Amino acid sequence: MSDNRTSMAFGRTGRDQRAGQSLEWNNLSFHALAKDKSIKRTILNETFGTLPSASLTAILGTSGSGKSSLLNILAGRMSSTSTVLVEGAVSVDGQLIDPVDYRKNIAYVMQDDCLLKTATPREALTFSATLRLGVKKNKEQISEIVNAMLAALGLEQCADTFIGDQLSKGISGGERKRTAIGVELVTSPSLVFLDEPTSGLDAYAAYKCIELLKKISVEDSATVLCTIHQPSSEVFQIFDNVIVLGTTGRIVYGGPASALTEYYEIRNFPIPLDTNPADHALFVLMTNDEEELEKANLFAKRLSTIKADKGDGDSADGVGDKSTRVLATSVQHLRSNVSSIKQIKWLLIRETKNLIRDKPALIGRYGATIFLNILFGIIFLDAGRGDDADQVSINNHYGALTLVTISTMFGSAQPALLTFPSERPLFLREYSTGTYGLYPYVISKVAVEVPTLFLQIVFQSLCVYFLIGFQGSYILIILSWFALAMAVNSTALLAGSVITDVKTAAELTPLLFVPQLLFSGFFVATQNIPVWLRWAQWLCSLKYTLNLLILIEFVGNSCNESAQAQANCDSILQRNDINTGDVGLYIGILVAIMVSFRIIAAILLSLKANTVF
Numbered sequence: 001m002s003d004n005r006t007s008m009a010f011g012r013t014g015r016d017q018r019a020g021q022s023l024e025w026n027n028l029s030f031h032a033l034a035k036d037k038s039i040k041r042t043i044l045n046e047t048f049g050t051l052p053s054a055s056l057t058a059i060l061g062t063s064g065s066g067k068s069s070l071l072n073i074l075a076g077r078m079s080s081t082s083t084v085l086v087e088g089a090v091s092v093d094g095q096l097i098d099p100v101d102y103r104k105n106i107a108y109v110m111q112d113d114c115l116l117k118t119a120t121p122r123e124a125l126t127f128s129a130t131l132r133l134g135v136k137k138n139k140e141q142i143s144e145i146v147n148a149m150l151a152a153l154g155l156e157q158c159a160d161t162f163i164g165d166q167l168s169k170g171i172s173g174g175e176r177k178r179t180a181i182g183v184e185l186v187t188s189p190s191l192v193f194l195d196e197p198t199s200g201l202d203a204y205a206a207y208k209c210i211e212l213l214k215k216i217s218v219e220d221s222a223t224v225l226c227t228i229h230q231p232s233s234e235v236f237q238i239f240d241n242v243i244v245l246g247t248t249g250r251i252v253y254g255g256p257a258s259a260l261t262e263y264y265e266i267r268n269f270p271i272p273l274d275t276n277p278a279d280h281a282l283f284v285l286m287t288n289d290e291e292e293l294e295k296a297n298l299f300a301k302r303l304s305t306i307k308a309d310k311g312d313g314d315s316a317d318g319v320g321d322k323s324t325r326v327l328a329t330s331v332q333h334l335r336s337n338v339s340s341i342k343q344i345k346w347l348l349i350r351e352t353k354n355l356i357r358d359k360p361a362l363i364g365r366y367g368a369t370i371f372l373n374i375l376f377g378i379i380f381l382d383a384g385r386g387d388d389a390d391q392v393s394i395n396n397h398y399g400a401l402t403l404v405t406i407s408t409m410f411g412s413a414q415p416a417l418l419t420f421p422s423e424r425p426l427f428l429r430e431y432s433t434g435t436y437g438l439y440p441y442v443i444s445k446v447a448v449e450v451p452t453l454f455l456q457i458v459f460q461s462l463c464v465y466f467l468i469g470f471q472g473s474y475i476l477i478i479l480s481w482f483a484l485a486m487a488v489n490s491t492a493l494l495a496g497s498v499i500t501d502v503k504t505a506a507e508l509t510p511l512l513f514v515p516q517l518l519f520s521g522f523f524v525a526t527q528n529i530p531v532w533l534r535w536a537q538w539l540c541s542l543k544y545t546l547n548l549l550i551l552i553e554f555v556g557n558s559c560n561e562s563a564q565a566q567a568n569c570d571s572i573l574q575r576n577d578i579n580t581g582d583v584g585l586y587i588g589i590l591v592a593i594m595v596s597f598r599i600i601a602a603i604l605l606s607l608k609a610n611t612v613f
């Protein structure tokens with residue numbers, strides 16, 4: 001390790017030490033709106049507060065008091081929409097900011113740790129550091145920052161263990177939470193916000209987590225704010241300041257944690273012996289109505305109340321112009337992303353590792369494909385080699401082609417549909433923090449999907465083509481199935497961009513793909529579908545793939561063997577409304593579905609990332 005790194009704390013060198021940033025908000029309100037845009041419900045009502053620089057502050061409050069809403073608004077993760085109205089003033093070091101514009105400068109750790117289960121803590125930190133600091137730091141420096149961060153977070157022992165998830169056991173819940181914090185801390189942010197960092201942790205892990213946050217605020221001069229549910233006495237004592245929210249987010253108390261008990265005692269709510277001050281503060285709020293609390297003068301009145309109670313002499317006003325300059329530098333530093341090529345490279349490496357390491361998914365995908373297609377091959381053995389002049393024989397031939405193609409559709413859509421909703425929060429977090437851009441993400445996803453799907457199609461074709469004895473060109477049949485696989489993969493991604501959980505995705509699978517069977521032409525002739533419904537076929541990749549496959553299989557080949565065979569083959573083309581001259585159109589529609597659905601999915605995802613996170 002080079003000399004200037006020896007004093008490193010949380011990835012910051014001694015040379016980089018900074019003053020920290022204070023944050024202040026005033027008249028901050030958050031309303032849910034009715035359809036006519038009138039206020040339906042007030043969730044936060046003119047709240048105010050200050051976070052002194054380099055301090056650790058907890059937001060306490062009863063359930064539904066607006067803790068997460070306040071945190072999300074200050075972090076720029078929530079703003080006015082057609083259904084909610086956010087108003088108020090927020091400033092950093094005395095300079096007014098728009099939290100949404102400013103959010104890239106705020107490390108935000110969500111309640112759910114959005115981490116890739118197949119990555120290790122070291123890889124997760126290296127990925128974040130490389131893409132977020134890569135312009136300023138070289139590989140060795142990044143590695144030093146990551147090592148220092150792993151040590152500071154107490155993650156050295158599990159640095160190379162997979163993170164895992166509920167289904168695949170990996171590192172512990174506390175280690176996962178610390179990894180999630182580390183991923184955000186690699187940029188050495190001045191402001192660190194965390195939504196319920198102790199949720200799901202046992203008492204000791206919760207203590208260690210808050211102790212870590214305290215360390216960040218002291219050693220890294222970070223201003224840390226978190227929401228917390230029922231902190232233990234030991235945890236409560238670690239906080240420098242607490243903000244207690246009453247109903248509609250009214251500020252009950254904002255000041256040093258050590259003075260909370262006295263604040264309540266002065267207002268005739270003495271704390272019983274051996275009671276946790278945080279529990280007492282909330283118990284009083286829950287057992288007294290607003291009028292009684294008002295009478296007891298429990299609600300804080302003005303911002304100055306908070307400043308007066310802080311007692312550390314560190315006021316937002318006192319920081320002045322100097323810090324405003326620090327702020328500008330900070331914005332510059334954090335917004336400089338690495339090149340798109342580097343983003344694609346790192347995303348590609350991660351996607352590939354994820355694919356290879358997720359053995360159950362890999363075995364499921366290829367195993368199911370091989371098993372099903374061998375089964376089809378056995379059931380339709382030699383169906384393609386039969387006499388097309390014979391009606392039963394050509395029906396089997398046509399049925400085999402249709403069934404294998406339908407199976408291709410489900411087999412290609414299912415993995416994307418079931419995995420993407422679980423990867424979506426990870427994308428939203430990383431995209432919204434500027435870790436990478438939209439195009440590098442889309443390109444890297446496609447680059448990994450192309451060979452994965454192609455291999456799946458090759459396995460499938462090797463199982464069915466020769467057993468069934470299809471007559472068309474092997475290469476053209478493979479390419480048609482591959483085009484279908486890519487198109488339905490885009491459809492699945494489009495669905496995955498709006499579906500938030502795997503369960504809903506599984507439930508929606510039939511809705512997305514079963515209607516395509518109607519337009520496949522096998523179950524009902526296209527000309528028998530009501531005219532007003534026929535437009536839907538333009539969205540059905542199955543239909544156009546089958547059109548191409550029918551042209552490949554039933555034009556020429558064994559259809560030429562007799563006049564009857566020719567007539568039977570022609571009738572398949574006829575009932576599906578297929579013209580030999582429309583090959584370009586069918587290919588064009590498939591490509592259009594492939595490209596446009598993917599672009600729409602990407603746009604929807606980026607919109608989501610801009611509004612929610």
Ligand SMILES: Nc1ncnc2c1ncn2[C@@H]1O[C@H](COP(=O)(O)OP(=O)(O)OP(=O)(O)O)[C@@H](O)[C@H]1O
Nearest residue numbers: 032043061062063064065066067068069070083084
């Ligand atoms: N976008 C929204 N539209 C309408 N109501 C909302 C919206 N966001 C939050 N709320 C409501 O605001 C209230 C406060 O929610 P919030 O999640 O901030 O509370 P909380 O104090 O963090 O609660 P908990 O401790 O139970 O997590 C809740 O009743 C919630 O339903």
